[in-house]
Amino acid sequence: MQDGVRIERIQATGERVLETLPEKVLFDTVFGRIESTPRNLVCSSNKPAPGLGLECGDCDIKGLSICESLDADEFELLERIGRTQAFAAKATLFEQGRDAPFVSNITSGALRLSKLLPDGRRQVVGFALPGDFLGLAMQPTHMFTADALTPVKVCQFSRPGFSDLIDRKPKLMRAVLNMAAHELSLAQDQMVVLGRRTAEEKIASFLIGMRSRYARIHGPSVHVPLPMTRLDIGDYLGLTVETVSRMMTRMAREKTIVIVPDGVRLLDVARLEQLAEM
Amino acid sequence: MQDGVRIERIQATGERVLETLPEKVLFDTVFGRIESTPRNLVCSSNKPAPGLGLECGDCDIKGLSICESLDADEFELLERIGRTQAFAAKATLFEQGRDAPFVSNITSGALRLSKLLPDGRRQVVGFALPGDFLGLAMQPTHMFTADALTPVKVCQFSRPGFSDLIDRKPKLMRAVLNMAAHELSLAQDQMVVLGRRTAEEKIASFLIGMRSRYARIHGPSVHVPLPMTRLDIGDYLGLTVETVSRMMTRMAREKTIVIVPDGVRLLDVARLEQLAEM
DNA sequence: GCTTGTCCTTGACGAAGATCAAAAATTTTG
DNA sequence: CAAAATTTTTGATCTTCGTCAAGGACAAGC
Numbered sequence: 232m233q234d235g236v237r238i239e240r241i242q243a244t245g246e247r248v249l250e251t252l253p254e255k256v257l258f259d260t261v262f263g264r265i266e267s268t269p270r271n272l273v274c275s276s277n278k279p280a281p282g283l284g285l286e287c288g289d290c291d292i293k294g295l296s297i298c299e300s301l302d303a304d305e306f307e308l309l310e311r312i313g314r315t316q317a318f319a320a321k322a323t324l325f326e327q328g329r330d331a332p333f334v335s336n337i338t339s340g341a342l343r344l345s346k347l348l349p350d351g352r353r354q355v356v357g358f359a360l361p362g363d364f365l366g367l368a369m370q371p372t373h374m375f376t377a378d379a380l381t382p383v384k385v386c387q388f389s390r391p392g393f394s395d396l397i398d399r400k401p402k403l404m405r406a407v408l409n410m411a412a413h414e415l416s417l418a419q420d421q422m423v424v425l426g427r428r429t430a431e432e433k434i435a436s437f438l439i440g441m442r443s444r445y446a447r448i449h450g451p452s453v454h455v456p457l458p459m460t461r462l463d464i465g466d467y468l469g470l471t472v473e474t475v476s477r478m479m480t481r482m483a484r485e486k487t488i489v490i491v492p493d494g495v496r497l498l499d500v501a502r503l504e505q506l507a508e509m
Numbered sequence: 510m511q512d513g514v515r516i517e518r519i520q521a522t523g524e525r526v527l528e529t530l531p532e533k534v535l536f537d538t539v540f541g542r543i544e545s546t547p548r549n550l551v552c553s554s555n556k557p558a559p560g561l562g563l564e565c566g567d568c569d570i571k572g573l574s575i576c577e578s579l580d581a582d583e584f585e586l587l588e589r590i591g592r593t594q595a596f597a598a599k600a601t602l603f604e605q606g607r608d609a610p611f612v613s614n615i616t617s618g619a620l621r622l623s624k625l626l627p628d629g630r631r632q633v634v635g636f637a638l639p640g641d642f643l644g645l646a647m648q649p650t651h652m653f654t655a656d657a658l659t660p661v662k663v664c665q666f667s668r669p670g671f672s673d674l675i676d677r678k679p680k681l682m683r684a685v686l687n688m689a690a691h692e693l694s695l696a697q698d699q700m701v702v703l704g705r706r707t708a709e710e711k712i713a714s715f716l717i718g719m720r721s722r723y724a725r726i727h728g729p730s731v732h733v734p735l736p737m738t739r740l741d742i743g744d745y746l747g748l749t750v751e752t753v754s755r756m757m758t759r760m761a762r763e764k765t766i767v768i769v770p771d772g773v774r775l776l777d778v779a780r781l782e783q784l785a786e787m
Numbered sequence: 788g789c790t791t792g793t794c795c796t797t798g799a800c801g802a803a804g805a806t807c808a809a810a811a812a813t814t815t816t817g
Numbered sequence: 818c819a820a821a822a823t824t825t826t827t828g829a830t831c832t833t834c835g836t837c838a839a840g841g842a843c844a845a846g847c
Contacts, residue, residue: 369686369687415692460823477826
C-alpha cells in the first residue's frame with residue numbers, strides 16, 4: 232500500500248473505483264481547491280455604501296447577485312461572514328448527500344449541478360453561472376453535486392451564519408426569496424421541456440436559454456459559450472450524447488447555428504425561438 | 510346572439526371554442542366560484558395565540574401550512590388580509606398569464622397546476638393538496654393554470670398585501686422561503702423523473718410521491734387517493750394516457766397495486782420504492 | 788331510464804430516440 | 818511533439834413509448 236489517502240471515486244456509470252493519492256494531491260484533485268482566502272472580504276468596515284471596498288468593488292457580478300439589493304450595513308455584515316474561494320476546472324465543489332457547511336455566490340466560471348441515480352443514470356438539474364447562488368434551499372445536506380466546468384470563483388458564507396443573517400436582515404431574505412422563486416419558475420419551465428418537447432425543441436430551448444443567461448452577464452450576443460460537454464447537455468435535456476450531437480449537426484447543416492470551438496453562434500435566432508416557444 | 514357573455518374557451522387540444530353563457534352561469538362555470546367570504550377570518554383580533562378564533566381554530570391544516578410558524582401578532586395580521594373562498598370541482602382558480610391579485614393557501618381539495626404549450630401539449634407541473642401554497646413566486650402574473658380536481662377551499666390573501674406583510678414579519682417570510690425552497694427541491698426531483706426514468710419507474714415514483722404527500726395530511730396508509738385522471742398523470746410524467754393506463758394495469762396484474770374507484774391501494778410498497786429509488 | 792359525454796382500457800402499428808459500434812476530432816499529458 | 822485520453826460525430830439496428838382506432842365502464846343530464 233502506497234503512502235497517501237485512499238479514496239473511493241464514483242464514476243458516471245455508478246461504478247466505484249478505489250484510488251490512493253498523496254495527501255497534497257487529494258486536495259487539488261478531489262476537492263479541487265487551488266486557492267483560499269479565509270480572511271474577510273475587503274470593503275473596509277466603515278466605508279459608506281457607494282464607495283465599496285476593493286474586492287467587492289472589483290466584483291464583476293455584484294449587480295447580478297444577491298448583493299445587489301443590499302444597503303451599506305447589510306452588505307458589511309455579509310462580507311464579515313464571507314470568504315472567496317477558487318476551484319480548478321473539473322473540481323467537485325460539493326457532492327449530493329454530503330453536509331453543506333457553506334452557501335455560495337458564484338463570481339466567475341460555470342458549474343454543472345447534477346443528480347445521480349443509484350444505477351448511474353444522471354440528470355443535470357442546472358448549470359450555474361456568475362451571479363447564481365448555491366444553497367438557496369438552505370438544507371443541511373446538499374441535494375445535488377456541483378462540478379466546475381471551468382475554473383470557478385465563489386464567495387462562500389457559512390450556512391448557519393448566512394441563515395442567521397437573513398433572519399435579521401429582511402431585505403437580504405427577500406433577495407434570497409426572490410432568487411428561490413425565480414429558480415422555481417425556471418425549474419417548472421424545464422419540466423415542460425423535459426416532459427413535452429421533442430429532441431430538436433429541447434436543443435433549441437437550451438440554446439435560447441443559455442443565450443439569455445449569458446446576455447445578463449456579457450450583454451446580448453449571437454455567440455453562446457457552451458462550457459459543458461454534449462453529454463452534459465444530454466443529461467440536462469433527457470437525451471443521449473448521440474442525439475444531442477446529431478441534432479446540433481443537423482441545425483448546423485440547416486444554417487440555424489454554427490458550431491465553434493467554445494460553443495455555438497446563432498444564425499437564425501427567430502427559428503430557434505419558434506422551436507423553443509413557450 | 511343570445512343574452513349573456515361571450516367567452517372563448519381553450520380546449521386541451523389548443524383549439525379555441527366560442528361559447529355564450531348567461532352572466533350568472535359565467536361565474537359558476539368559468540370561474541367556478543360557488544361561495545365567497547370577503548369578511549375577515551374570525552380568530553377575533555385580540556385573542557391570544559393558543560386560543561385561536563373559530564374558523565382558523567377549526568382549520569384542519571394549520572399545522573401543515575404557512576400558518577404553523579407564526580406567533581400571535583403575525584397570525585392576526587395574516588387573518589386581517591385574508592378571506593376564504595370555495596371552488597367547485599373542474600373550476601379554474603386562475604390561468605397562466607393572467608394577473609395574480611391573490612396568493613392562496615389550500616385548506617381542502619386538490620388542484621392540478623399545468624402549463625400549456627401554444628400547440629396544445631400540456632405539462633402538469635404539480636398537484637396541490639391541503640397545506641400547499643399557491644403564489645410562492647409572488648410574480649404579478651400567474652406562471653401556470655390552476656384547476657380544481659375536487660371541490661376546493663382556499664384562504665386567499667391580496668398579493669401586494671401579503672408581500673408587504675412578509676417584508677415586515679421575518680418569521681412569515683422565512684416560512685415562505687422554506688416552502689419555496691422545498692418546492693424547488695421537489696421540482697428538481699421531478700426533473701430526474703422526467704428526464705431519466707422509464708414509464709414504469711415514473712408511475713412508481715408518482716404513486717410513492719402521492720402516498721407520502723397524503724401521509725402528511727391523513728397519516729400513512731396504503732390507500733392512495735388519485736383525484737386526477739390518467740391523462741393528468743400522463744401530462745405530469747411526460748407520458749400518454751395509454752401508457753399510464755397500460756402500466757397501471759400491468760402493476761395491478763403483477764399484484765403490486767390494486768386499482769380502486771378513487772385511486773389505488775399499494776400492495777407491494779417495497780417494490781414500488783425500489784422502482785422509484787432516488 | 789336512456790342518451791351523452793368523459794374516462795379508461797386494449798390492440799395493432801409506427802416513429803423518435805436509445806443503444807451499440809467505431810472512427811474522427813480535439814484536448815490533455817508526459 | 819507524440820501518445821493517451823476524452824469528446825464528438827456518424828452509421829446501423831433495436832426498443833420503448835407514442836399514435837391511431839375502437840370498445841367498454843361509468844357518471845351526468847334530460
